[in-house]
Amino acid sequence: MKLFYNELHPRHHGRNEMFRGELVPCFEVPARADFVLQELNARKFGVIESAPEVPRAMLERVHAARYIDFLVGAWQEWVALDPKNAERDAIPSYWPIRTFRSDVLPASFFARMGLFSFDAGSPITAGTWDAARRGADCAVAGARSLLAGERGAFALTRPPGHHAGHDFFGGYCFLNNAAIAAQALRDEGLEKVAVLDLDYHHGNGTQAIFYERGDVFFASVHGDPHTEYPYYLGYADERGAGAGAGCNLNLPLPRGTGFARWREAVAQALTAVRTFGAEALVLSLGVDTFEGDPISGFGLRSDDYLRVGEDLARFGLPTLFVFEGGYAVAEVGRNTVNVLEGFESI
Numbered sequence: 001m002k003l004f005y006n007e008l009h010p011r012h013h014g015r016n017e018m019f020r021g022e023l024v025p026c027f028e029v030p031a032r033a034d035f036v037l038q039e040l041n042a043r044k045f046g047v048i049e050s051a052p053e054v055p056r057a058m059l060e061r062v063h064a065a066r067y068i069d070f071l072v073g074a075w076q077e078w079v080a081l082d083p084k085n086a087e088r089d090a091i092p093s094y095w096p097i098r099t100f101r102s103d104v105l106p107a108s109f110f111a112r113m114g115l116f117s118f119d120a121g122s123p124i125t126a127g128t129w130d131a132a133r134r135g136a137d138c139a140v141a142g143a144r145s146l147l148a149g150e151r152g153a154f155a156l157t158r159p160p161g162h163h164a165g166h167d168f169f170g171g172y173c174f175l176n177n178a179a180i181a182a183q184a185l186r187d188e189g190l191e192k193v194a195v196l197d198l199d200y201h202h203g204n205g206t207q208a209i210f211y212e213r214g215d216v217f218f219a220s221v222h223g224d225p226h227t228e229y230p231y232y233l234g235y236a237d238e239r240g241a242g243a244g245a246g247c248n249l250n251l252p253l254p255r256g257t258g259f260a261r262w263r264e265a266v267a268q269a270l271t272a273v274r275t276f277g278a279e280a281l282v283l284s285l286g287v288d289t290f291e292g293d294p295i296s297g298f299g300l301r302s303d304d305y306l307r308v309g310e311d312l313a314r315f316g317l318p319t320l321f322v323f324e325g326g327y328a329v330a331e332v333g334r335n336t337v338n339v340l341e342g343f344e345s346i
């Protein structure tokens with residue numbers, strides 16, 4: 001399996017996220033990817049390659065130019081407002097909810113922070129852009145390795161991506177790596193691509209990006225948004241629209257769901273991907289489905305992740321794994337690499 005590692009990931013290191021009335025230490029920390037890398041090395045998983053840089057135009061296949069412009073300059077703007085800001089993260093406080101305008105680009109940095117985000121849990125830090133940008137390189141390199149004939153590839157990157165939409169960040173995500181990879185697969189040869197999102201949280205960004213598209217199928221197994229983040233998307237009645245009608249499948253499961261039921265839902269999602277006729281699979285690999293995850297509610301155990309990888313290998317499509325969530329830091333390496341090992345064992 002080809003492995004692409006985002007060596008710039010530590011440049012994104014949020015201090016705090018706003019959570020229910022207080023600033024708490026970030027759950028999405030550099031150690032997450034460090035532990036996965038360490039596990040790949042310890043288990044002699046293969047050669048870790050560096051990804052070539054992709055042009056900005058590839059990001060713009062998925063993200064709005066004015067959103068990318070904002071991300072590129074956000075940290076400098078933040079520090080220019082007050083030199084002391086260099087010591088604190090930028091977190092939004094205002095959002096243009098229903099009845100407000102989103103066509104006007106306000107001069108105020110804070111107003112644009114809110115225009116381009118949907119929560120207060122995703123701080124922008126000095127190196128957020130560098131890290132996110134380099135993650136897209138890894139995702140595209142992984143996609144290209146599948147086009148070159150590999151059966152599997154892994155993009156090890158953070159910040160994660162699946163909550164990021166066409167023009168917004170949130171849920172610790174800034175650029176939607178899985179969507180950028182799926183689009184690259186479409187642009188560089190494939191007619192039909194599927195994204196399967198196995199992170200605990202619904203991949204609202206990926207769903208929205210492809211919702212009206214008939215060429216990219218999106219399927220997700222996740223905590224029921226009635227009670228779980230991101231709350232406002234991910235319900236079972238979201239089936240796609242326009243040309244994409246029937247090309248979106250959400251399988252929400254209640255908090256507390258264990259591996260047997262979860263695995264059935266994944267099998268159901270894979271059946272739909274097969275019926276759709278996808279030629280390759282982008283797998284949003286969040287391991288926050290783990291029983292020990294501090295912010296999630298499913299009950300997968302470490303060995304279960306081996307079975308997940310085996311199931312995906314038996315499914316038989318070229319598969320790009322893209323790292324998403326997973327916050328039980330001490331176990332995130334073992335769980336993630338278990339999926340990859342299961343995949344390689346078949």
Ligand code: Q9C
Pocket residue numbers: 017019027121160161162163171172173199201229286288295324325326
């Ligand atoms: N402070 C991903 O897994 N906050 N994002 C939940 C905990 C948002 C998760 C409350 C969770 C976002 C990629």
Ligand code: ZN
Pocket residue numbers: 199200201286288324325326
């Ligand atoms: Zn998640």
